[in-house]
Amino acid sequence: MKIDLTGKLAVVTGSTAGIGLAIAKGLAASGAAVVINGRSEEAVQRALAKAGAAVPGGRFIGHAGDLGTADGCAALAEAQPDCDILVNNLGIFGPRDFFDTPDEEWSRYFEVNVMSGVRLSRAWAGRMAGRGWGRVVFVSSESAFNIPADMVHYGFSKTALVSIARGLAKRLAGTGVTVNSVLPGPTLSEGFADMLSGEVKRSGKSLDEVAADFVMTHRASSIIQRAASVEEVANMVVYVCSPQASATTGAALRVDGGVLDTL
Incomplete structure (x- = not known):
C-alpha cells in the first residue's frame, strides 16, 4: 500500500516530540506539508531540525x-486558514489522587486535552x-476505557475525545470528511523514557x-507484553x-498492544 498525501496540508498539535513528532514525520514522508506545533519557538525549531533530518x-x-x-x-487557525488533515495530538498527563485534584486542575486538563481539539475541529x-x-x-488513549485510578482527571479527558470523535463523525456524515479517535497504550516516548x-x-x-517490566506490572493484560514505539502509533x-x-x-482505533481486554 502506498499512501500519497501530496498536496495536502496537515496540522499535528503538540508535535515537537514523542508520538506527535512521529506522526508529523510519517505524514511528511507520505507527501503532506505538515505544521509542527509546540508552546515555545525553541522547541519548535528543534523539532523542525529533527523532522527535516528524518524526512x-x-x-x-x-x-x-x-x-x-x-x-x-x-x-x-488564522495563520493556517485551510487544513486538510487535523491530528489533535496535544495532551498533558500526570498522576494525582482524585481527592487532591482541585477544580482548576480538572479545568486545565479539559482545556488542553479536550477543548484544543474541539476548537481546531x-x-x-x-x-x-x-x-x-x-x-x-x-x-485518545486506552485510558479512555481503562481509567487509571491515579489519573481519573486524565482518563475522563481521553474518554471525552472518543465521544467527540464519534459525534463529529455523525455530524459530518456524507461529506467526505472522516473523524476517528486513536487509542495508544503504553508507548516509549521521550517522556516515558525519562520516567524510567x-x-x-x-x-x-x-x-x-x-x-x-513496567507494562507487565501496570498493564498486565498487554498481549504484546512491551511498550509500543512512537512509530507504531x-x-x-x-x-x-x-x-x-x-x-x-x-x-x-486501538494501538494499545491488546491492553483493553474486550472484543
Whole structure:
C-alpha cells in the first residue's frame, strides 16, 4: 500500500516530540506539508531540525503557540486558514489522587486535552466538508476505557475525545470528511523514557527491558507484553489520514498492544 498525501496540508498539535513528532514525520514522508506545533519557538525549531533530518525533502512549517487556550487556537487557525488533515495530538498527563485534584486542575486538563481539539475541529472541519475531503483524528488513549485510578482527571479527558470523535463523525456524515479517535497504550516516548531512566540506571537493564517490566506490572493484560514505539502509533494515524481509509469513520482505533481486554 502506498499512501500519497501530496498536496495536502496537515496540522499535528503538540508535535515537537514523542508520538506527535512521529506522526508529523510519517505524514511528511507520505507527501503532506505538515505544521509542527509546540508552546515555545525553541522547541519548535528543534523539532523542525529533527523532522527535516528524518524526512529529507519533507515540507514542515513551524507554529509556536499554546493551544490550551482559545486565543492560541484562534492564532493557529488564522495563520493556517485551510487544513486538510487535523491530528489533535496535544495532551498533558500526570498522576494525582482524585481527592487532591482541585477544580482548576480538572479545568486545565479539559482545556488542553479536550477543548484544543474541539476548537481546531470547529475552525477547519466545516471547510474540509465544503471541499468534499478531510481527515480529523483525536489521539485518545486506552485510558479512555481503562481509567487509571491515579489519573481519573486524565482518563475522563481521553474518554471525552472518543465521544467527540464519534459525534463529529455523525455530524459530518456524507461529506467526505472522516473523524476517528486513536487509542495508544503504553508507548516509549521521550517522556516515558525519562520516567524510567532511574530504573534503567539502578537495574542495569536496557530501556526496552525496563519498559516491558513496567507494562507487565501496570498493564498486565498487554498481549504484546512491551511498550509500543512512537512509530507504531504513528503508522495507525497516518493510515487513518490516508485516502485508503475513506470507509473508516466514527471509530475508536486501538494501538494499545491488546491492553483493553474486550472484543
